[in-house]
Amino acid sequence: MMLALGSDHVGLALKEEIKQHLDEKGIPYKDYGCISTERTNYPIYGQKVAKAVVSGECEKGLLFCGTGVGISIAANKMKGVRAVVCSDCYTAVLSRQHNNTNILALGSRVVGVDLAKMIIDGWLNAEFEGGRHETRVDMIRKVEEGNDLSE
Numbered sequence: 001m002m003l004a005l006g007s008d009h010v011g012l013a014l015k016e017e018i019k020q021h022l023d024e025k026g027i028p029y030k031d032y033g034c035i036s037t038e039r040t041n042y043p044i045y046g047q048k049v050a051k052a053v054v055s056g057e058c059e060k061g062l063l064f065c066g067t068g069v070g071i072s073i074a075a076n077k078m079k080g081v082r083a084v085v086c087s088d089c090y091t092a093v094l095s096r097q098h099n100n101t102n103i104l105a106l107g108s109r110v111v112g113v114d115l116a117k118m119i120i121d122g123w124l125n126a127e128f129e130g131g132r133h134e135t136r137v138d139m140i141r142k143v144e145e146g147n148d149l150s151e
C-alpha cells in the first residue's frame with residue numbers, strides 16, 4: 001500500500017515524525033511536500049495528495065497542517081476524495097469502517113506525536129465494512145455528481 005503524504009509548513013515537523021514511524025513499520029509513502037518551514041499555503045498540498053489518491057498513484061493519503069482543517073477541506077474539493085480530520089482514534093477507525101475515508105488529516109497544533117501515530121495506525125488497519133455503509137457512500141458520490149437526493 002503506497003501512501004501519499006503532504007503538509008504545509010506548520011504540519012511539516014509532524015509529517016517528518018510520521019515518515020520515521022512509517023519507515024519503522026515498512027510502509028511505503030511518497031512525500032508531495034512541503035519540504036521546508038518557509039511559509040506556504042495548505043491547499044497546494046491538499047490538492048497534490050488528493051490528486052495522487054484519486055488517480056490511483058497512491059491508495060490513501062495523510063495530510064498535516066496546523067489543525068488539519070484547511071488541508072482536509074482543500075482535499076475534499078476533489079471528486080472521489082473522502083478526507084477526515086481526526087484528533088481521536090475512534091473517529092479515525094469509524095471513518096474507515098463506515099465512510100471509507102481515503103485521506104486522513106491531522107493537526108500538528110492539536111495532537112501530539114504519539115497520539116498522531118496511534119490515530120494513523122488505527123486508521124490504516126481499519127477496513128471499510130460495506131453493506132449499508134456502501135449505500136451511503138454511493139449517495140455521497142451522487143451528491144458529488146450534482147444529484148438531488150430528495151428526488
Ligand code: RB5
Pocket residue numbers: 008010011042065066067068069070071
Ligand atoms: C497556517 O497558519 C494554518 O492556518 C494552517 O496550518 C492550518 O491550520 C489551516 O487549517
